[in-house]
Amino acid sequence: MASQVAWLVIATQLLLLLLQVLGGRDFYKILGVPKSATTNQIKKAYRKLAKELHPDKNTDDPDAESRFQDLGAAYGVLSDADKRKIYDRHGEEGLQKGDTHGDPFSSFFGDFSFGFGGFGGRDQEVPRGGDVIMELEVSLEELYNGNFVEVIRYKPVAKPAKGTRKCNCRTEMVTHQLGPGRFQMTQQQVCDDCPNVAFVPEEKLLEIEIEPGMRDGQEYPFVAEGEPHIDGEPGDLRFIIKQAKHPKFERRGDDLYTNVTISLQDALGGFEMDITHLDNHKVHVVRDKITWPGARMRKAGEGMPNYENNNVKGALFITFDIEFPKGTISDEDKEALAKILKQDHKTRVYNGLQGY
Template identity: 80%
Template sequence: MASLAACSFVALNIFLLFLAAFAGRDFYKILGVSKSASLNQIKKAYRKLAKELHPDKNPDDEEANQRFQDLGAAYEVLSDSDKRKKYDKHGEEGLKKGDMSGDPFSSFFGDFGFFGGGREESREIPRGGDIVMDLDVMLEELYSGNFVEVLRYKPVAKPARGTRKCNCRTEMVTQQLGPGRFQMTQQQVCDDCPNVKMVPEEKLLEIEIEPGMRDGQEYPFVAEGEPHIDGEPGDLRFKIKQQKHRKFERRGDDLYTNVTITLQDALSGFEMDIKHLDGHLVHVVRDKITWPGARMRKAGEGMPNYENNNVRGQLFITFDIEFPKGTLTEEEKEEIAKVLKQDSKQVVYNGLQSRFFA
């Protein structure tokens, strides 16, 4: 008895050592979410904490900077389904060493049975198909964020009369053909289950359009896809389809727009305001000559970055010149020549390649 107790004590200590080695940082605790949190909940928690702990808001706080780095590491793992599975199974240390098949503790203790019986083979649960649907989203919504409601008619299993064959599988059956003679054959075996019928039910889904979301990005609803009569339903995924905008073009996190000005503004300078996607005004000042195709950059006036809303892209403004129509008198032409102080000059070149050749 004493020997058995000593062995159990040693085994328990070894187990605790292994547990400490494989545990690492608690990413769920860092993000402040439960282990069953959805991807959307993880993203919300990250965005909220990233704004609070960002180094720009805490320039002299080393603790906040370290928490911000831990927050980034936690989000990187928990927002990736494959990494999250490995983390849940092996902890942070398991991520560094790559995926390890089976339980790390059982591989050490073998089949001594300190912590329970042997393994049971689990049969794979059948799963319904995934559904992917396009969701048209305006650029204003991708800039500021929004909530969209979608009505979903989902087939739901309801009890019906009778029974049905279910959980069908192939098993090996041994038949004795005679003394010392056996034959093994495959045979389909099914269970008898209560009968069900699929009835469509109305369900309202709320989709959060998060600031900085990108065209083609998917928003998942777990278990809202096609049902499976003997298993689990698939997932429903909405794919963001960014709509074309009348004033702005998006490229990554940057925005592009064009402004047409008069020739007088181009020569004399001007001031103007551009109404942005959320309604705020971007002030533009030009106190020098503006040539056709001139481009101005406004830092921080682009789209918010999806991973970190504290970071924003840039707004690029390209100017076009509207020339006056009509005919000038000889006196007006002479006055313009005096003001511009330019001689008449024409250059012919290949605009699709280069104006100058080596």
């Protein structure tokens, strides 16, 4: 009878945990990715759906706003490693409760040992090779438009070799009998005999997707493409995005900055011009009033695409410099300018820092 009650309690606990995991929205279904999806696959799926489901493009759909919010919530959880672990174990309800416990089954059974030499033990940590970190210089055009870059990687690959080697070495507790009813436990290193291997470099072509809106310093990982470990798993290969200096534009976050030099005549009389952008489209600039040195114009939506949502773009800030004419001006021209400008000859002296 007691055993039946115990199993009933266990079954009830498992059912509650199952209902908890199944509760809430299915974030994987919302993003259209499998549960084994990598972070890069999740980001690609989000960017694609964000363009399709954006409310601005679905004005006739009354559910567009809620679907777009569900998409953002799914991405916010699955793109975060810690939140994703909680979601996989406890569902959305676990996230709402701030549940950060481990595996529900392991937390239920704890470290209780059933005495059969397997349930209560912990797996030994798998040894891992070193990570390889490399810088990848990309242009601002690539970060704006996106691109695919091919990199050749010479990776050490294990090949069979002659002889054997010591492997899977571990420390085990060994019991020695010292006499009747007397025992002593000591640690002893135990190794297996494995076939010998040799690492041979092999050429491998890696394709790196430079996605629109990527930022300087951002990482692009290749799992298990790092240094191998003879008895374990290889490390990762991580590329660090390095933005090359651009001759015309400076990037600050998702905003772009540039300078334009105009003549004194255009500064006083107004002008109209086009600026060639990073994808070769033209940004039209019109000034019909006086432009002073250092004046700045803001063009909304002409900056960099946002990495998380390419539908959103920063601004382009244009600072104007004035090119003054060289040479001298005749007395007649000076008089004409004075009549046009109608400015007095009063001068002001100040420190230039606090104004006046």
